[in-house]
Amino acid sequence: MEASKKRTVVVSGGSKGLGLGICAKLLTEGYSVATFSRKSSPPLERLLGEAGGKAYWEPVDVTDTLQLSLFLQNVKQRYGLVGYLVNNAGIAADGLLTMVKGQDISRMLRVNLESAIALTQMCLKQMIVGRSGAIVNVSSILGLRGYKGVSAYSATKAALDGFSRSLAKEYGSFGIRVNSVAPGFMDTEMTSDLTDKQKERITRQTPLGRLPAIEDVTSVVKFLLSDEARFVSGQVIVVDGGLTA
């Protein structure tokens, strides 16, 4: 898609952490950014205020497909066809598998996987009409490597990677690209259960000597959505400072 064309991106879960960072990055790149989350946040409110009509947010629970569908109708009215999607919304229900509540695992499967697929299904139709598009699924190194205490979470991320690969094959002929970005352990709310000792150990094991910052990941998301990545599809791009090399 040429840079001169209007670019509308949907980012799920844009109120905090990586999602908020992705929204901010794509705004600076000139995209019209539509995002949603269950609740807003002060930094998101600031971003919306600064964006001057180029950013849009609604309170939406990603697991509610009716709400999602209405949100997308509003986005289309406001910004036109959606050409870009970042499936970022995710939750973690950590712990040894036998110690995690079944209902917490169900909710995580719904948010991390089922809802990402449903949102993709809806946005993809608009990309088919526009005959181009790019999708980035926010995965994790946990989808590629095993770690204790995150087995169900890992399953959702490995599944997303499989989804990216097959979808890339299905819709490539429409000029639609699909990739995953797999960050290492970022210092966000999602990894707040990690102890300082664990973070130190991961930092020691990381060749580049630190945990990934949000900006390390948002720049790769930006690249994968852009024309610079026009021949990259069906791939998982790992952003972990070499931890899993």
Place this chain on the structure above:
Amino acid sequence: MDSAEVKRQVERVIREIAEHNHMELPELKDQSELVDDLGFASLNVAALIANLEDALGVDPFQAEDVMITDIRTIGDLCAAYGDCLAKQVR
């Protein structure tokens, strides 16, 4: 939206997709079969459904208990959209 408008939109979208894919179309009739007569493969049908949702605002194959595999002809397609739109009005 009346059935004549639904038919007009369905035929318009079929022609646009065929043109984009450099396909020669026969004369479009209600009984024309999407796969056998028009030569629409599954991805063409996916494009057809996406573009009709953009034009008509509904997808009967998501919203209603209609299977895409039950749709063989242009007439079947028009009926599925007509029924779905009629239910929305009610």
